[in-house]
Amino acid sequence: MAKKQHGTWFGFGFCGFGQVLGSGNGCHSVHSPEPLCASDDICRVSASWSYTALVTCEYPGGSCTELQAWTPGSALQGEPLWVQNLVTGTEDQGENEPSSEARAGTLPLLPCASAYVTPQPPFCQPLAPELRVRQLELGAEHVLLLCEAGQVFSWGGGRHGQLGHGTLEAELEPRLLEALQGLRMAEVAAGGWHSVCVSETGDIYIWGWNESGQLALPIKSSAEDKMAVRREATELNEDSLKGEEAAMADVGAPALFIAIQPFPALLDLPTGSDAVKASCGSRHTAVVTRTGELYTWGWGKYGQLGHKDSSSLDRPCRVEYFSEKQLEVRAVTCGPWNTYVYATEREKV
Amino acid sequence: MLPGVVLENEASRGIFALAESVVASDEKQPRPSVREVLIMSEDTKGPTEPLMGSSTLWKDLRVLLPGTEEELKLGLSEKVDRSMTMLLKQAVGLFYAGHWQECLQASEAILDYSWEKLNTGPWQDVDKEWRRVYSFGCLLKALCLCQTPQKATAVAEALRVCDMGLLMGAAILGDILLKVVTVLQSHLLPGKQLACGPHQDQPAPKKARCDSNSAPSVVVERAVPRLHCPTLQYFRKHFLVPGRPVILEGVADHWPCMKKWSLQYIQEIAGCRTVPVEVGSRYTDEDWSQALMTINEFIHKYILSEAKDVGYLAQHQLFDQIPELKQDISIPDYCCLGDGEEEEITINAWFGPQGTISPLHHDPQQNFLVQVLGRKYIRLYSPQESEAVYPHETHLLHNTSQVDVENPDLDKFPKFAEAPFLSCILSPGETLFIPAKYWHYVRALDLSFSVSFWWS
Numbered sequence: 195m196a197k198k199q200h201g202t203w204f205g206f207g208f209c210g211f212g213q214v215l216g217s218g219n220g221c222h223s224v225h226s227p228e229p230l231c232a233s234d235d236i237c238r239v240s241a242s243w244s245y246t247a248l249v250t251c252e253y254p255g256g257s258c259t260e261l262q263a264w265t266p267g268s269a270l271q272g273e274p275l276w277v278q279n280l281v282t283g284t285e286d287q288g289e290n291e292p293s294s295e296a297r298a299g300t301l302p303l304l305p306c307a308s309a310y311v312t313p314q315p316p317f318c319q320p321l322a323p324e325l326r327v328r329q330l331e332l333g334a335e336h337v338l339l340l341c342e343a344g345q346v347f348s349w350g351g352g353r354h355g356q357l358g359h360g361t362l363e364a365e366l367e368p369r370l371l372e373a374l375q376g377l378r379m380a381e382v383a384a385g386g387w388h389s390v391c392v393s394e395t396g397d398i399y400i401w402g403w404n405e406s407g408q409l410a411l412p413i414k415s416s417a418e419d420k421m422a423v424r425r426e427a428t429e430l431n432e433d434s435l436k437g438e439e440a441a442m443a444d445v446g447a448p449a450l451f452i453a454i455q456p457f458p459a460l461l462d463l464p465t466g467s468d469a470v471k472a473s474c475g476s477r478h479t480a481v482v483t484r485t486g487e488l489y490t491w492g493w494g495k496y497g498q499l500g501h502k503d504s505s506s507l508d509r510p511c512r513v514e515y516f517s518e519k520q521l522e523v524r525a526v527t528c529g530p531w532n533t534y535v536y537a538t539e540r541e542k543v
Numbered sequence: 544m545l546p547g548v549v550l551e552n553e554a555s556r557g558i559f560a561l562a563e564s565v566v567a568s569d570e571k572q573p574r575p576s577v578r579e580v581l582i583m584s585e586d587t588k589g590p591t592e593p594l595m596g597s598s599t600l601w602k603d604l605r606v607l608l609p610g611t612e613e614e615l616k617l618g619l620s621e622k623v624d625r626s627m628t629m630l631l632k633q634a635v636g637l638f639y640a641g642h643w644q645e646c647l648q649a650s651e652a653i654l655d656y657s658w659e660k661l662n663t664g665p666w667q668d669v670d671k672e673w674r675r676v677y678s679f680g681c682l683l684k685a686l687c688l689c690q691t692p693q694k695a696t697a698v699a700e701a702l703r704v705c706d707m708g709l710l711m712g713a714a715i716l717g718d719i720l721l722k723v724v725t726v727l728q729s730h731l732l733p734g735k736q737l738a739c740g741p742h743q744d745q746p747a748p749k750k751a752r753c754d755s756n757s758a759p760s761v762v763v764e765r766a767v768p769r770l771h772c773p774t775l776q777y778f779r780k781h782f783l784v785p786g787r788p789v790i791l792e793g794v795a796d797h798w799p800c801m802k803k804w805s806l807q808y809i810q811e812i813a814g815c816r817t818v819p820v821e822v823g824s825r826y827t828d829e830d831w832s833q834a835l836m837t838i839n840e841f842i843h844k845y846i847l848s849e850a851k852d853v854g855y856l857a858q859h860q861l862f863d864q865i866p867e868l869k870q871d872i873s874i875p876d877y878c879c880l881g882d883g884e885e886e887e888i889t890i891n892a893w894f895g896p897q898g899t900i901s902p903l904h905h906d907p908q909q910n911f912l913v914q915v916l917g918r919k920y921i922r923l924y925s926p927q928e929s930e931a932v933y934p935h936e937t938h939l940l941h942n943t944s945q946v947d948v949e950n951p952d953l954d955k956f957p958k959f960a961e962a963p964f965l966s967c968i969l970s971p972g973e974t975l976f977i978p979a980k981y982w983h984y985v986r987a988l989d990l991s992f993s994v995s996f997w998w999s
Contacts, residue, residue: 361937
């Protein structure tokens with residue numbers, strides 16, 4: 195039996211409301227990962243724009259899980275805004291992972307996957323049981339769904355290509371992503387206006403709005419670096435240029451850029467690593483690899499990419515903090531403008 | 544015009560998306576550490592102190608705001624997230640306390656969050672409250688930018704931020720952004736004319752390229768009829784009700800714009816103002832895009848120089864943004880025949896070089912197109928000919944024809960050849976009535992400025 199490892203949660207990005215993020219010293223944003231200064235038995239983190247919710251678990255064999263919500267400005271000091279004890283199931287905690295109840299019944303999915311909740315009226319929407327929903331994610335105006343068979347469905351607004359059906363038209367009902375048929379997906383993630391999924395074999399597919407490079411496709415470059423034409427991205431996305439009203443590519447300019455990618459594009463990480471987990475903020479993307487590395491790209495103004503600065507990136511870059519500290523990244527979950535990471539110490543060989 | 548309200552506003556939003564990232568990257572201010580922030584706020588003088596080296600700028604700006612924090616009413620409804628209302632109040636508090644850097648930081652978050660709201664859902668569904676929030680963000684940011692005395696570009700940046708608030712936001716505090724703009728413009732350089740004005744030795748606009756831009760002949764049988772100042776009743780009975788196009792002469796020809804407007808005049812009044820520009824031959828092309836630039840930049844890049852691309856300041860409510868120009872135009876009297884109020888009439892500017900093209904399309908409202916500078920070739924097809932103009936099938940472009948009017952693919956679109964139409968060359972001083980839903984195609988034969996009035 196492998197030794198149970200206690201991991202640590204880290205956070206970086208926007209914390210203008212004093213939501214739990216690193217040292218909480220009153221800073222507006224954090225640009226490099228910092229350990230969360232809360233209790234270290236957090237098994238789940240969920241962040242909105244202005245506050246972060248933590249689910250704690252009591253080890254060992256704890257039967258009580260507690261949901262805490264913290265008020266803006268509290269910096270996790272004093273009492274949480276409210277606390278809710280959750281009825282735990284009988285799930286074994288994955289030894290090296292936070293609660294693996296992440297699969298079935300995670301919000302916004304309700305238990306039994308019969309319906310899901312949204313922040314806007316009517317707040318609760320039913321789901322057809324024949325869909326056999328395993329995971330559901332909400333974007334700003336679209337919904338992504340992963341079924342038990344590993345197929346991806348999308349519906350909602352499509353003006354930024356986030357539905358992945360090759361058009362900018364909206365869909366009222368869940369529609370299958372035909373471009374991904376035949377590939378079994380392990381996980382889906384929805385950003386504000388973009389979508390990501392990871393296949394069981396570790397491939398990343400990505401589509402939607404690329405205005406800050408959140409698709410890892412070239413964005414309109416500034417005058418100074420017009421020379422940096424991204425060859426790989428261009429070849430990957432020849433299909434995207436053929437759409438009529440869909441893709442908007444400026445062919446005349448020195449540098450090619452893609453604003454919208456209306457159907458899935460395969461994305462290779464720099465080292466060719468396999469991806470196992472993905473999460474999206476409103477305009478950035480984070481991916482965990484099988485070998486425990488974290489890659490981020492997209493909008494970075496609040497340090498949510500964790501590369502020690504506030505620049506945005508239109509290609510995947512490894513968050514060096516974890517490599518430098520010999521930490522193995524296990525999970526990632528993004529708030530709209532920040533990123534939370536769960537990592538354990540690497541076994542010394 | 545651009546495919547109805549839908550794409551126009553999608554497209555507009557597209558620009559603003561680009562613009563916001565441009566603005567963000569322009570911001571060269573390093574993020575101050577916590578300690579620096581504290582030190583800065585201790586050192587910062589209160590808001591009543593004049594800005595160093597810029598005698599009355601701050602005084603002129605400060606006086607536009609209520610004297611105290613309590614007097615500044617945000618007036619936002621419950622629809623705005625409580626966290627945002629809190630942040631806004633905090634930002635206002637920081638402003639009145641003179642903590643400029645912190646206020647600037649808070650304004651950035653206000654702008655970024657409200658920008659995301661503005662980009663969620665169709666534009667017409669975006670709650671006006673969020674647009675007000677965006678305007679508040681612009682106001683605070685612009686004012687804080689004027690607190691950086693060493694930056695020569697501070698005022699120009701602040702002006703740009705105000706324009707973003709005018710373009711995407713909604714009115715706050717009695718149209719305060721317009722007032723701030725007036726102050727900023729007058730402070731851009733000691734002589735305001737120079738800042739916004741044209742450069743010396745300005746070359747003449749490029750000459751007509753005879754072959755590609757020759758004026759098409761207008762066959763007399765298909766000419767749009769012309770009338771000189773018809774009565775309201777006559778116009779209503781013979782054109783408005785039956786939905787027939789007509790050119791009205793003598794209606795707009797004495798408007799001040801006809802005599803006053805020129806490249807030089809426009810640059811003087813509004814050269815440093817930021818406007819949306821369409822780049823690309825036509826909006827149905829793959830390489831069509833939008834950009835934000837000042838009017839000076841637009842004129843220099845797309846009108847005065849031999850630009851590779853076509854740039855068109857199209858379908859923009861310029862006169863809401865620049866009220867001084869509104870004084871040079873009027874509202875055609877015939878608009879009173881409609882059901883709507885005068886405030887509901889949408890007035891758009893269409894300003895561009897020779898060769899701009901609006902593909903064949905229709906709009907939901909009645910339209911008076913007033914020509915001010917240059918001539919436009921216009922072709923009109925009745926709604927009854929909709930089948931013969933082969934509209935796109937997508938929802939986004941359902942009001943746009945697939946046919947290139949002056950170079951139609953008749954194999955692909957055979958019915959188009961026989962479809963009856965009317966055409967004209969619209970010259971300065973003339974007003975074209977385009978009935979609602981009437982298909983129209985427009986090509987500029989010269990450097991052109993038109994003003995359109997959409998009414999119901």
